[in-house]
Amino acid sequence: MSPFVFPSAPVAPLRGGPVLRWGVVGTGEIAGDFIDAVHAHTDQRIVAVASRSAERGAAFASAHGVEHVVESAEQLAARDDVDILYVATPHTAHREGALAAIAGGKAALVEKPLATSEAEARGIADAARAARVFVMEAMWTRFLPHFVQLDALLREGALGDPALASVEVAWRADLSAGGRLVDPALGGGALLDMGVYSLWFAQFAIGHPASVQAVGSTLANGVDLESVAALRSVSGALATASTSIRATAPGLATVSGTGGSVRFLDHFVFPASFSLTTTAGGAGSETLDWSDTSGIAGRGGLAYEAAAVAAHVASGLTEAPEHTLDDSVSLAATSDAVRRSLTVVDDSALR
Structure with a gap:
């Protein structure tokens, strides 16, 4: 029997590819980990964060190296310097954030689960397809x-x-x-x-x-x-x-x-x-x-998802073939x- 050889399986390059300007909706743990991973391992940049609390938003932005703070996903989606929204709110607010991005004509990466029910998930998918806007559930593990x-x-x-x-x-x-x-x-x-x-x-x-x-x-x-x-x-x-x-x-x-x-x-x-x-x-x-010999561990792997999404959006895709x-x-x-x-x-x- 011939020795088995693993097939070629290149991941999206973390650096050197298309760069998006990201707006982050939410100031929780996963939002912070995403920003830190993206800034540490990719060329992607987070330019603004949305928080209903001005004080919490300012503290979060300062801790994670983000320049601008706004109050809502709608305000992020209206910014000329934002290409895509990363929705990292509690599960029950994912639909609201996703629809705000779609209504503003911006791409969206929505934390898992995409929504809290099949009906809500289907509604987001229908809205994204009608607007021809890229939307993906943030199944980051798939991109590792x-x-x-x-x-x-x-x-x-x-x-x-x-x-x-x-x-x-x-x-x-x-x-x-x-x-x-x-x-x-x-x-x-x-x-x-x-x-x-x-x-x-x-x-x-x-x-x-x-x-x-x-x-x-x-x-x-x-x-x-x-x-x-x-x-x-x-x-x-x-x-x-x-x-x-x-x-x-x-x-x-x-x-x-x-x-x-x-x-x-x-x-x-x-x-x-x-x-x-x-x-x-x-x-x-x-x-x-x-x-995995990349040396990237734990939630640092969120960087792969961001790089892949940036490549898809830059290519004009409205859905990710991986998910x-x-x-x-x-x-x-x-x-x-x-x-x-x-x-x-x-x-x-x-x-």
Whole structure:
């Protein structure tokens, strides 16, 4: 058997490509991490931030090297020096920020989830397409080098026909402390916060689900705590996707096909390595490890997403081929289906 060679899988160059001027909506942790990653690793520039609190906005802008502060997404979208909005507000405000960008004729990168329901996600997609404006859900993991490589493996057929995938994304939260994760008005719960990664990986591995079954639990206020979803694609491939805010999981994932399998060795959400076992080259099997050698770790990887989006916008695309609006709508529909299957538990048992 000839030794297996990983296919060429170039990522979008972090420097030297098209440069956009970004406006950031929101002043939370992910907004700060995005700005820091973009400024540290790319030529992209954040020129303004929107915050409803002038004081908080000024402090945030000063901390992250941003010159201008405005009050709203609408004001960002009206600025001549802003090409694209990055919407990093709480989940329930994503739709508002996305529609403000679209109405202003500006591209938008909208944090996960694109919206809190399939209906809202479809509304954003319809508005973006009608206006012919670029909009993408910020599925940053898809643009990391290890997923660019995995995508190339799947397209080349190194795993054969995908048949089975499994994934878990879970971080334990202090449910007694209150806050965003247990607040339904802010889109609280495991699914919209971290489960979006597990459902996305399942969809990436086997295709859009044709059927969804799930078990799990919610608080009386509707905030989901944990779930395990079983998905089946049109081709018959199966996936299990687990998430929880009651426990922490290592964030590993696998995808297996008729010709081989991939097993992640690190938390797949962040820059990671994986092990490939393949029989694609002939009789017998071969196992090789693939590692990200970029030196970029953790949320520093947000830079890849920004560089790729800038290239797409500069090329005149209105959707990202790596993660289309149809992908986002499908993801939202799966999340809705999972939530409908969950069982209410006694809140007092969790305190």
